[in-house]
Amino acid sequence: MHSDKAIITCAITGVLTDPGQHPVPVTPEELAREARRACDAGASVVHLHFRRQEPGKGHLPSWDPQLARDCVQALRAACPxxxxNQSTGVVGPDCQGPIDCLRATRPEMAACNAGSLNYLKVRSDGAWAWPPTLFDNPPAKVKEFIDAMAETGTLPEFECFDLGIVRCVQMYRQTGMYQGLPEYNFVFGVASGMPADPDLLPILLRLKIPQAPWQATL
Incomplete structure (x- = not known):
C-alpha cells in the first residue's frame, strides 16, 4: 500500500475573483473564517491573496503591509x-509591494512565479475576456523574489505555467540563483498555459530536478 500523504492547499480568494459575483473573503475576519472552514475540510495550507478593502474593490490586489499583517495575524489566530502560502504575483518590474508584504508577515511559503506568460482568455463570442496581458517574470525579477524570501525565511514555491518554465527552474539552480532543491508548483488550467491534461504530468516529472518536491494546482 502506498503510504504517502496528500497535502491539500486551498486558495480561498481565487485569482481576481469578484466578491460582488462570488462569495470570496476580503476582510481579515472573512479570510480567517474561510481559512478555518478549509482547515476543517482537510487543508493544511492556505494560498493567500490580499485584497483592497474599499467597497467595490475587493477583486483587486492590495500590497499594503499593514493589511497583510492584519490578515495573517487573523488567520494564525483562527488556525494554529x-x-x-502567500501570493506575490505582480505585473511589471516593481516588486516592492509584494516584498514589503513578505517582510511584514514572514510566511512559511510564497509563490515565486518562475517565468513569463501571455495571460489570455477568450469569451465564447470571440472577444478577449480582459485586455491581453504579459505576466512578466524575467530572471532578474525572479531573483529579487528569491533573495527577499531568503531574507524572510520563506520557502519559494516555483509556479510553472508551462513546460519551458519548468526547465527554467533548473537553470536558476545551475547558475546559483537558487540553492537546494526547488519546490515546484505545476499550474494547470490557465487558458494560455498548460491545459489540465493528466498526460502532461509524466513529462513534467521528467523535466523537474530529481528528488525535488512538487505539487499541482488546478
Missing part, C-alpha cells in the same frame, strides 16, 4: 499550525 496553518501553513500560509
Amino acid at each position: 499550525g496553518l501553513i500560509i
